[in-house]
Amino acid sequence: MNHKELTSMLAQPQKPAQSSNALWTDLALVAFLIGFDVVARLLPHAHGFLPIAASALFAGRMLRIRPLAIVVPVAAMAISSLAFGMDDWRVALIVYAALALPAVAGILSRRWTGILPTAGVMVACSLAFFVLSNFAVWAFSGLYTVDMAGLVQCYVAALPFLQNTIAGDLFWTAVLFGGAFATKWAIQNGLALARRAS
Numbered sequence: 753m754n755h756k757e758l759t760s761m762l763a764q765p766q767k768p769a770q771s772s773n774a775l776w777t778d779l780a781l782v783a784f785l786i787g788f789d790v791v792a793r794l795l796p797h798a799h800g801f802l803p804i805a806a807s808a809l810f811a812g813r814m815l816r817i818r819p820l821a822i823v824v825p826v827a828a829m830a831i832s833s834l835a836f837g838m839d840d841w842r843v844a845l846i847v848y849a850a851l852a853l854p855a856v857a858g859i860l861s862r863r864w865t866g867i868l869p870t871a872g873v874m875v876a877c878s879l880a881f882f883v884l885s886n887f888a889v890w891a892f893s894g895l896y897t898v899d900m901a902g903l904v905q906c907y908v909a910a911l912p913f914l915q916n917t918i919a920g921d922l923f924w925t926a927v928l929f930g931g932a933f934a935t936k937w938a939i940q941n942g943l944a945l946a947r948r949a950s
Contacts, residue, residue: 774816782820785811789828794835800916804828805854805881806924809874812858814932821855846888850881870929871922878914878921886910 785807792803804825811821826848838844854877861873886906889895896902 778817785824790832793832800913801920803924808854809858810928812855825851842892843888850884874925878918
């Protein structure tokens, strides 16, 4: 979409009924994704194998009210953290920002449809999360010396968790996008069958 098309689209006012319907649909999806993420984080799971980043990407791609996509991972982390206690606020801030990146990436990559582009965006976000979150742990946790040797030690210690993060992000991305596709397909085919029957 070029700048003229985007400007033209933004200049066209939405009908109040369409705008209201979009808002309620988006709010329902946001509430579902936050609830899903909170429950997944509270239930027993392999370390790092969570749907939060995938939910953020999904929200960024699907929501019509785009800023709501950032609410999904931030709210899910904030609510579920009530059960676990808070990390150092500096670490938490960087972790929350890293988990919001897939929402922004989803918004920016909406035109890249298909399995490979979606998987590529998710893997890039997984790697960004690994780099940012472990940098925060190195810088602020006090577990490592604040020098190059400590930084290398921190990343090496975190490497075993990277595979779970990537696997979890790709698995949950497939579940969410596959579920949305299957639902849309079922609705369209159900409507087509209903039309034929009437």
